[in-house]
Amino acid sequence: MRKIGQGLQFNVYEKGDKVVKTPTSKFQIKLKLFLWTPSYLLKPSMLEKETERIIKEREEVLQEIQKRKIEPSLMANLIFRENEIEQDKLxxxxxxxxxxxxxxxxxxxxxxxxxxxxxxxxxxxxxxxxxxxxxxxxxxxxxxxxxxxxxxxxxxxxxxxxxxxxxxxxxxxxxxxxxxxxxxxxxxxxxxxxxxxxxxxxxxxxx
Structure with missing residues (x-):
């Protein structure tokens, strides 16, 4: 698979007519936040707190999606696999x-x-x-x-x-x-x- 992007919460890989997403690491999230807001350099505790909030929020959303009955097409036919998520390429x-x-x-x-x-x-x-x-x-x-x-x-x-x-x-x-x-x-x-x-x-x- 070829990596085609990285957001705050997920790495994105191309897989034919699909994309595969894997959760970003704590380090990746911190680095992205720091690049967006350099002032975090002087506020390491705030950076840590925001990173933890993002990770917790991501986990909660993923749990809710798996728990709910949702029309699959609304989320590009999202499929959960071990440590990765697959969607249609858009x-x-x-x-x-x-x-x-x-x-x-x-x-x-x-x-x-x-x-x-x-x-x-x-x-x-x-x-x-x-x-x-x-x-x-x-x-x-x-x-x-x-x-x-x-x-x-x-x-x-x-x-x-x-x-x-x-x-x-x-x-x-x-x-x-x-x-x-x-x-x-x-x-x-x-x-x-x-x-x-x-x-x-x-x-x-x-x-």
């Missing part, structure tokens, strides 16, 4: 958000995808749409980064309240202004408490 959604008309179409589809996730009892926490989501071989938007999700409706309520999508890297750094403005407008109009209550269903667990 094209990052960000590659479709360069042209304004195409971007509008994909943003509308992305918000519909959010509602579909709510119907399955989970949601993204950061709404980092350009890099956390991708397009599968059927042209559908699915979740690429499953490490940043929550199964708690209260977390989604807070995200809506604080307009969490505006804090994401995708919103700040990865979209042209006219596309970002359209995205923001649609999120404000459609990511509402009313729609959350309408669509949210607790994900059932395996017996």
């Amino acid at each position: 094209i990052p959604l960000g590659q479709y958000l360069k042209d304004y008309e195409t971007a509008k179409e994909k943003i509308d589809e992305y918000i519909s995808f959010i509602f579909n996730c709510w119907k399955n009892g989970f949601s993204e926490r950061t709404y980092n749409l350009t890099i956390n989501n991708g397009i599968n071989s059927d042209g559908e938007i699915v979740l690429m980064d499953f490490g940043e999700i929550t199964f708690r409706k209260s977390d989604v309520e807070r995200a809506i309240k604080i307009k969490r999508w505006r804090k994401s890297w995708s919103f700040k750094r990865d979209m042209k202004k006219e596309i970002r403005d359209y995205y923001d407008k649609q999120m404000l109009e459609r990511l509402t408490f009313s729609n959350l209550n309408k669509y949210w269903k607790e994900a059932p667990t395996h017996n």
